[in-house]
Amino acid sequence: MAGEKNDDGLVLLGFWVSPFAQRCRIALAEKGLPYKYVEEDLFGGKSDLLLRSNPVHKKIPVLLHHGKPVNESLVILQYLDDAFPETPSLLPADPHARAHARFWADYIDKKVTDCGSRLWKLKGEPHRQARAEMIEILRTLEAELGEKKFFGGEHGFGFVDAAFAPSTAWFLTYERYGEFSVAEVAPRLAACAARCGERESVAESIYSPEKVYDFIGELRKKLGIQ
Amino acid sequence: MAGEKNDDGLVLLGFWVSPFAQRCRIALAEKGLPYKYVEEDLFGGKSDLLLRSNPVHKKIPVLLHHGKPVNESLVILQYLDDAFPETPSLLPADPHARAHARFWADYIDKKVTDCGSRLWKLKGEPHRQARAEMIEILRTLEAELGEKKFFGGEHGFGFVDAAFAPSTAWFLTYERYGEFSVAEVAPRLAACAARCGERESVAESIYSPEKVYDFIGELRKKLGIQ
Numbered sequence: 001m002a003g004e005k006n007d008d009g010l011v012l013l014g015f016w017v018s019p020f021a022q023r024c025r026i027a028l029a030e031k032g033l034p035y036k037y038v039e040e041d042l043f044g045g046k047s048d049l050l051l052r053s054n055p056v057h058k059k060i061p062v063l064l065h066h067g068k069p070v071n072e073s074l075v076i077l078q079y080l081d082d083a084f085p086e087t088p089s090l091l092p093a094d095p096h097a098r099a100h101a102r103f104w105a106d107y108i109d110k111k112v113t114d115c116g117s118r119l120w121k122l123k124g125e126p127h128r129q130a131r132a133e134m135i136e137i138l139r140t141l142e143a144e145l146g147e148k149k150f151f152g153g154e155h156g157f158g159f160v161d162a163a164f165a166p167s168t169a170w171f172l173t174y175e176r177y178g179e180f181s182v183a184e185v186a187p188r189l190a191a192c193a194a195r196c197g198e199r200e201s202v203a204e205s206i207y208s209p210e211k212v213y214d215f216i217g218e219l220r221k222k223l224g225i226q
Numbered sequence: 227m228a229g230e231k232n233d234d235g236l237v238l239l240g241f242w243v244s245p246f247a248q249r250c251r252i253a254l255a256e257k258g259l260p261y262k263y264v265e266e267d268l269f270g271g272k273s274d275l276l277l278r279s280n281p282v283h284k285k286i287p288v289l290l291h292h293g294k295p296v297n298e299s300l301v302i303l304q305y306l307d308d309a310f311p312e313t314p315s316l317l318p319a320d321p322h323a324r325a326h327a328r329f330w331a332d333y334i335d336k337k338v339t340d341c342g343s344r345l346w347k348l349k350g351e352p353h354r355q356a357r358a359e360m361i362e363i364l365r366t367l368e369a370e371l372g373e374k375k376f377f378g379g380e381h382g383f384g385f386v387d388a389a390f391a392p393s394t395a396w397f398l399t400y401e402r403y404g405e406f407s408v409a410e411v412a413p414r415l416a417a418c419a420a421r422c423g424e425r426e427s428v429a430e431s432i433y434s435p436e437k438v439y440d441f442i443g444e445l446r447k448k449l450g451i452q
Contacts (some may be wrong), residue, residue: 056333056366070325072332082321096306099296106298107282140282 008084009066010035013050015042017215019113019166020073020207021061026162027077029201031087043222074105077162090159097155104144104151105163110168111137120177120216121225131178135185142186149195157199165202168193172209173216234310235292237262239276241268243441245339245392246299247287252388255427257313282433292409298412300331303388316385330370330377331389337363338393346442347451357404360410368412371452375421383425388438389426392420398435399442 012028012035014021028035040050040060053062053069063070063079070079081089091098115137118130141164145151152158171182171193183190196202238254242245254261266276266286279288279295289296289305296305307315317324339374341363344356367390371377378384395417397408409416422428 065322068322070322071329075325075328075332078328079321079325082324095305096291096294096296098308099301099305102301102304103297106301 007063007187008033008035011038011064013038013040013047013053013062013064014035015040015058015060017207017212018060019170020059022166022169023073023162024061024063024076025205026165027080027090029204030090030157030162030211031080031084033080033084033087055105074109077105077159090162092158093151101152101159104160108141108160108163113170114162116167116170116174119174120220124187131180134174134178135180138154138182138186138189142189145188145192147188150192157196157201161196165193165196165199166206168196168202169206169212171210173213176213178218228302234259234261234280235290237264237290238262239264239266239273239279239286239288239290241266241286243433243438244286245396246285247298248392248395249388249425250289250302251431252391252427253306253316256316256383257281257306257310257390257432259306259310259313300389301336303331303385317387318378318381318384327378327385330386334386334389334393338390342393342396346446347449357406360404361406362401364408364412364415368415370409371414371418373414376418383422383427387422391419391422391425391434394422394428395432395435395438399439402439403442 009029010033012021012024014025015039016039024045025037038047038048038049042060046058049064050060050062051058053064054060054071057071059071061071061073061076063076065079065083070076076147080087081091091101115130115134118126119134122130150157151160151164171190175181197206236254238247238250240251240263242265251263264273264275268286272284275285275290276286276288277342279290280286280297283297285297287297287299287302289302289311291305296302303316306313307317317327337359341356341359344352345360348356353408376383377386377390397416401407408419423432
């Protein structure tokens with residue numbers, strides 16, 4: 001959708017491998033909203049537009065809608081529901097189901113990427129702790145998923161799935177640095193990850209697990225991690 | 227409101243000094259919703275109801291609505307808007323204003339209590355870092371507040387204010403352990419804090435700054451912090 005006619009004046013500032021930016025791309029694709037994608041050079045220097053649009057955190061993703069910035073990935077997803085009520089809703093309609101979805105998206109937001117980065121950054125006991133924590137996170141998500149095809153359940157692929165799907169491209173990296181198998185630890189979650197990968201909105205927004213793994217290998221070299 | 231007739235079947239599990247539980251009390255009061263308040267004994271042992279209602283985080287606050295749990299304070303606030311649309315809304319109606327409010331409530335959620343606890347827990351360089359960070363947080367909030375009476379601006383006391391107001395009872399504790407003055411660092415924020423304290427919904431939900439300070443003094447003794 002990133003190249004199509006963009007009457008809604010939507011611009012997304014992102015970074016290709018960021019799961020937070022990918023959430024927004026997935027949500028925009030699910031809603032069929034065309035937008036202009038701008039890749040930020042996070043290593044070479046952030047753009048003036050990014051620094052001006054998100055002066056508090058100075059981070060991607062930023063969604064600009066007719067020039068007005070919206071920051072933080074889960075805030076952006078809810079904004080898209082609020083601002084484009086004619087498009088398929090990410091959040092369900094029922095108040096309790098909405099709260100349930102917000103709870104689990106928040107859980108993924110706080111837990112997965114933070115714990116995952118400790119897997120490829122740390123050694124020794126802190127690494128062992130991160131490994132145990134990631135296995136616990138995956139099992140917790142597996143229990144929440146249950147027998148459902150997607151986290152959205154009857155609603156279908158939704159808010160929690162958009163929050164979760166980008167992490168599936170990082171599973172290989174987590175497995176190699178954590179020395180575990182997602183398919184063994186949480187087989188239903190692994191099957192859900194595969195289903196996410198087959199979905200058009202996800203496939204066009206994320207990169208191959210091998211490319212993510214190579215990126216982290218290069219990043220470790222840059223950071224001097226042996 | 228906690229003692230009134232409770233036809234909506236609302237029960238809040240909280241802990242008196244928790245700013246996260248207090249947010250929910252403030253929101254319930256702003257909406258005029260009667261509820262039963264249940265104080266959890268976080269030091270003596272969490273109740274089976276709490277552990278059953280929030281098995282993932284095992285934390286207060288939990289809102290039970292006709293027995294169905296909703297967890298995480300900001301999720302609870304949005305649930306109250308969604309489930310009781312006939313009551314005064316905490317979030318504004320405009321999509322961009324809603325996103326703006328969600329961004330700032332999230333900022334307060336992630337920054338204030340975490341940084342504040344480092345002020346009374348740490349010594350030396352980590353303490354100096356926490357002090358500098360808290361001053362930066364207060365100035366950032368001051369800049370966002372601007373000339374407005376409350377963060378909600380034209381909407382009035384709202385989502386961000388309910389998220390912020392409980393922290394104002396902790397300012398004295400932060401000032402004493404951080405050795406700074408909120409009134410000097412962020413005078414407009416200090417004036418907003420005073421306005422929050424005069425509001426009935428806040429006054430009936432939070433405790434005096436001196437009581438919070440004494441609680442932290444006792445907690446430091448329990449934790450063996452000199």
